[in-house]
Amino acid sequence: MFEIVQIAGQAYKGYGYSFINGKIVFIPFVETNEKVAIKITKEKKDYCLAEVVDILESTKTRKKPFCKYFGLCGGCHYQHIHYNQQLNIKSQILKNILKRIGHISLDNIEIIKSKQTFYRHRVKFQKKAEKIGFFKQNSNEFLEINYCPILVKLINSYIKNHKDLEIEVDSFFKLATNKNEPLRIDLSFIAKDAYIDYKMGSFTQVNLDANKTLINLILNLVKGENVFEAFCGIGNFTIPLALKNHKVEAFEIDELSIETLKQNAKRLSLDIKTTQCDLNKPINYKKPIDTLILDPPRSGSLNLMHFINNKKPNQVIYVSCEPPTLARDLSILKNYTLEKIFLLDMFPNTYHFETIAVLSLISK
Numbered sequence: 001m002f003e004i005v006q007i008a009g010q011a012y013k014g015y016g017y018s019f020i021n022g023k024i025v026f027i028p029f030v031e032t033n034e035k036v037a038i039k040i041t042k043e044k045k046d047y048c049l050a051e052v053v054d055i056l057e058s059t060k061t062r063k064k065p066f067c068k069y070f071g072l073c074g075g076c077h078y079q080h081i082h083y084n085q086q087l088n089i090k091s092q093i094l095k096n097i098l099k100r101i102g103h104i105s106l107d108n109i110e111i112i113k114s115k116q117t118f119y120r121h122r123v124k125f126q127k128k129a130e131k132i133g134f135f136k137q138n139s140n141e142f143l144e145i146n147y148c149p150i151l152v153k154l155i156n157s158y159i160k161n162h163k164d165l166e167i168e169v170d171s172f173f174k175l176a177t178n179k180n181e182p183l184r185i186d187l188s189f190i191a192k193d194a195y196i197d198y199k200m201g202s203f204t205q206v207n208l209d210a211n212k213t214l215i216n217l218i219l220n221l222v223k224g225e226n227v228f229e230a231f232c233g234i235g236n237f238t239i240p241l242a243l244k245n246h247k248v249e250a251f252e253i254d255e256l257s258i259e260t261l262k263q264n265a266k267r268l269s270l271d272i273k274t275t276q277c278d279l280n281k282p283i284n285y286k287k288p289i290d291t292l293i294l295d296p297p298r299s300g301s302l303n304l305m306h307f308i309n310n311k312k313p314n315q316v317i318y319v320s321c322e323p324p325t326l327a328r329d330l331s332i333l334k335n336y337t338l339e340k341i342f343l344l345d346m347f348p349n350t351y352h353f354e355t356i357a358v359l360s361l362i363s364k
């Protein structure tokens with residue numbers, strides 16, 4: 001049975017929402033104010049999921065998606081919406097989440113755009129027999145692809161030319177860049193000939209252009225000499241900060257990442273103290289901190305919030321890929337004002353984005 005609804009607003013994770021008999025219904029690939037015919041696909045106690053059967057009235061910001069797999073593939077959520085409107089939606093969603101979960105009201109979010117296609121440098125493919133693909137939207141069903149306009153052109157050429165090779169799916173980029181050569185983050189925009197070499201297996205940012213913007217933003221924001229950096233990975237921020245003469249101590253759980261950071265620091269003759277540790281456990285750190293930077297996984301970091309409340313660094317820079325945990329964590333901080341929030345669109349055409357929150361201590 002079909003229902004006709006008007007889209008009331010946009011929710012996180014790419015959905016629009018509407019209500020049927022007071023119950024919220026989440027619908028992908030729509031935009032606020034559109035009138036659509038939908039079919040309910042899942043009914044839960046508190047909400048329903050639905051799919052669009054027909055668009056009866058569309059918005060002016062709707063456009064034709066540029067990828068033939070859009071709507072089938074689980075990767076993109078917003079190709080049907082003009083880019084500036086995607087940014088408005090993301091910023092509104094961030095504001096709503098900060099208010100609802102963190103009780104934080106904000107007038108201003110500074111939006112930083114990035115390149116809309118061919119930006120992704122790393123990917124995890126699914127493989128079925130000799131075929132390469134992704135999972136379909138909200139399922140484990142395989143979808144064969146021969147092209148992805150979100151991935152960099154190098155990876156696309158690899159899909160075309162080497163489709164029938166036996167490959168480890170998460171080593172795809174390594175193979176595409178010639179077997180065992182180390183991968184590289186170029187830092188020559190900070191210091192001549194500077195770079196970070198790394199191997200597959202550690203976390204790295206997937207959009208290298210937007211990553212440059214992120215590094216520059218952090219370098220411009222950081223105040224003071226002594227920096228405590230939590231969840232440092234392979235040193236994506238650590239090495240640039242040390243190149244700019246900050247005294248950084250970096251903390252991370254992953255052994256390979258810490259080893260990679262150390263090797264890169266050694267080659268660049270940088271004096272960086274690293275600690276391999278689980279930041280969910282109590283942190284014992286006695287030295288003064290001017291700026292604390294954290295870039296946790298999606299789960300956020302309640303433990304770091306308690307550490308910050310006790311330690312009281314002058315400045316906190318929180319880099320987050322998951323607004324709900326960011327909002328939860330910020331609401332716990334005592335004695336800090338939120339100076340600025342940036343929305344860096346690292347993942348155009350998907351619902352994902354990075355948020356950078358800058359806070360300063362009100363009083364010790």
Ligand SMILES: C[S@@+](CC[C@H](N)C(=O)[O-])C[C@H]1O[C@@H](n2cnc3c(N)ncnc32)[C@H](O)[C@@H]1O
Binds near residue numbers: 234
């Ligand atoms: C979002 S990444 C950020 C890495 C780095 N800032 C970058 O830009 O590449 C999060 C990092 O946190 C690390 N991590 C996850 N859980 C952790 C924990 N409990 N303690 C310490 N580090 C952790 C991961 O290994 C990963 O390197």
